[in-house]
Amino acid sequence: MKYLKNYFGGIYKDRYVLRSLVKQDLQMKYNRSVLGVAWQIITPLGLSIIIGLIYSIIYGVDPKGFIPILFSGLNPWVFLSGSADGGTFAYISAEGYLKQTQVNPQIFPIRVVTVNFVNLFYSMLAYFVVFLILSPSSFGLSMLMIIPGLLIIYLGGLTLANMSSAITIHLRDFQPLQSLVLQGLFYVTPIIYTTSMMDDKGFSIIYRINPFYYLINAVRSPALGNDISVATIEECLIVLAVTFVAFLISAIITMKNNHGIAMKL
Template sequence: MKEYFIGIWRDRYVLFSLVNRDLQTKYRRSVLGIAWAVLTPLGLVLIIGSVYAIIFGVDPKEFIPLIFAGLNPWLFMNASADGGTNAFISAEGYLKQTTVNAQIFPLRITIVNFINLVYSVITFFAVYLFLQPQLFGPKMLLMFPGLVIMFLFALSLANFSAVFNLNLRDFQPLQSLVLQGIFYVTPILYQPEMLAKKGFEFVYKINPFYYIMEVVRMPMLGKELPEGSTYLIAIGLTCIFFIFSVAMTMNTKKGIAFKL
């Protein structure tokens, strides 16, 4: 574990340079540039929120923020896991020709996606302030510890994806399929109570993503905070995932160049 962080610190300038280059490349020659990081999730949420509000017969003013607060964190975790599959492969030149530490590449993917998440969260609060200004309060500050937990969880996913796809190139489509299934069984487009009323509470209770989502989404909405047990489970799961992902990354590190 110590070696993992020492390597990141040693190559921090390389990491920052790569993150900056990724952000510039993504929006190069785009008229709106970084604004797409805001407009894309906003447009997606407005479309999905409006349709599902009609289907479920609920007030769009309440339903759209609910989806916005859940969908954007999910997109961050999904993008980190998906991007992680090519973290080592796309860095083949660095890993074969330099002594740069391999662990910075999944972190690079996670940081870039986290920056996009920050932009979408700012947009969420701008929309929420317009729709439900009375709900703004100090409870929302607990979103920040939740974001730290989510960042480490997403980094763990990126680490796992990078290692698995390095050894099995069929892992990426398999992961996409699994994550798509998890998306629908995770209360993102609907309230957890909807599953509980039908006797399927266990579906989200055994889902790690549910707990990671809740410690961010509930504070963002400002209505109520997650239970202490939810925080404990989210922290416990994140620590376990992160430790195992670091161990796998460091064990794979020495042989990466031969597998590329």
């Protein structure tokens, strides 16, 4: 409990520093960029259109129905993978702050995740515009389930960033290793294909034991306008509970790792 109290207490103490850093990162990211934040929309949308058209040729799928599935899956994946990768540099890029100030280290993984979450928010807004054009009849109140879905995926991203930042302090080679693992996870997670494709081949176990599938589905399912059922709510609550526990564990590990962190950089 002491670690968790210090973790949240430090975040509250440095909340203005955190807000300033996030604002600074967003401004620097799009500084002198002609399209700016539009790149957060163009990239996943462009990939979705390209993959959707290729799949329509090879597998005969309807791109009108498949592009929203791709777009709604790529957006949360980019957030999760970006949070994990960003976590490996969270402390290293903040070396000056950590060695010259008394700021609490745990705000730096949060900084990375929050910047990525803002980008996710923009991307999902673009997704809903595209989805409204392609499938206006699918819009409904069930889409409000994306609110707890976004909370779940934010906690998931923060868990990944906390863990990767803690590991990188002791193992600088972790970043390329993590990138390799994430690349493999991308292909075994139903992002550029549907779960039914895996079910038809008898490999449904591959995604059912994959935590990334449930994190992404927490956003993707309501974004596609899927109906809310008792089973859907139960799954959402279970994923939220598991993700929250994982986040608390990562927070404890973060605080144990923070002792003398400036000397480890």
